[in-house]
Each structure stands twice: as structure tokens, then as C-alpha cells.
Amino acid sequence: MKTLDEIEKEISILKEHILCQEIGNDSYYLSPLYHEQLLTLEALENEADVLKGKSLPIKLDFEKYPPDKQIFLKNIVNEKGLSFAHNYKDLSADELNFLWNLIKKSHKNKKNTGH
Structure with missing residues (x-):
């Protein structure tokens, strides 16, 4: 199982990737990768919340x-x-x-x- 620090680092990197897509591409919302990244981000944030006891x-x-x-x-x-x-x-x-x-x-x- 990943540590909270590892998960938070992944979240930070993923948010950067998502933001870069949103800024650099008008059709980012059509990209399957973009949607997969959003789901991954949500899962990681939930995992971090669990580790924080939320x-x-x-x-x-x-x-x-x-x-x-x-x-x-x-x-x-x-x-x-x-x-x-x-x-x-x-x-x-x-x-x-x-x-x-x-x-x-x-x-x-x-x-x-x-x-």
C-alpha cells in the first residue's frame, strides 16, 4: 500500500498533467486519457482521504x-x-x-x- 506522501505526490503530478491538457487543448474534454486521468485523480484523492482517516x-x-x-x-x-x-x-x-x-x-x- 502506498504512503500518504506517495499518493499526494501522484495527485500533484496528475493535477499538473490535467491542467496542461485543459490549457493547451480546446478538445481536451474529448480525450479518453483526460477522462481516465480525472477518474484516477478522484480515486487517489479518495485513497488519501482514507489514509487521513476521513x-x-x-x-x-x-x-x-x-x-x-x-x-x-x-x-x-x-x-x-x-x-x-x-x-x-x-x-x-x-x-x-x-x-x-x-x-x-x-x-x-x-x-x-x-x-
């Missing part, structure tokens, strides 16, 4: 996932007494990675369907 608002539709993953995610939520706006610092690395993968998958699905 809440991470997560909205997931359980029904999108296979039954075994639904059960796994619901068990995490039930065992820890978590709501989706809860602080996730109590989760193990495996549980956190699982949630991050679901979040990334959710973002990609929204991006691909235009929502």
Missing part, C-alpha cells in the same frame, strides 16, 4: 455483483456495523482492496454507459 462516501449497487461478492461485501458492512458513509480505517487491506475494486468497476460502468 470518511469515504461510497454508493454501490449490490445487485450488480455476483452473489458471492454480494455476500462478502454485505458481511463486511454487517460485521463492522458500517454504513456507506462510514470511515473505512477499520477494514483490513484485503477488505479495502475489494471495496476499491468494486468502486473502480462501478466508475468504469458509469463511464461506459454514459451515466
Whole structure:
């Protein structure tokens, strides 16, 4: 797992790249790379917030996932007494990675369907 300093450095570099695209290109918003960078930036900022102990608002539709993953995610939520706006610092690395993968998958699905 990356340290907070490493993540903040990546965020800083990514913001520079995004800003350069916005300044230097009138059609930057059409670029798939630009949109991927925005998603990456959002994920990194969320990761940094988790490491800082801040809440991470997560909205997931359980029904999108296979039954075994639904059960796994619901068990995490039930065992820890978590709501989706809860602080996730109590989760193990495996549980956190699982949630991050679901979040990334959710973002990609929204991006691909235009929502």
C-alpha cells in the first residue's frame, strides 16, 4: 500500500498533467486519457482521504455483483456495523482492496454507459 506522501505526490503530478491538457487543448474534454486521468485523480484523492482517516462516501449497487461478492461485501458492512458513509480505517487491506475494486468497476460502468 502506498504512503500518504506517495499518493499526494501522484495527485500533484496528475493535477499538473490535467491542467496542461485543459490549457493547451480546446478538445481536451474529448480525450479518453483526460477522462481516465480525472477518474484516477478522484480515486487517489479518495485513497488519501482514507489514509487521513476521513470518511469515504461510497454508493454501490449490490445487485450488480455476483452473489458471492454480494455476500462478502454485505458481511463486511454487517460485521463492522458500517454504513456507506462510514470511515473505512477499520477494514483490513484485503477488505479495502475489494471495496476499491468494486468502486473502480462501478466508475468504469458509469463511464461506459454514459451515466
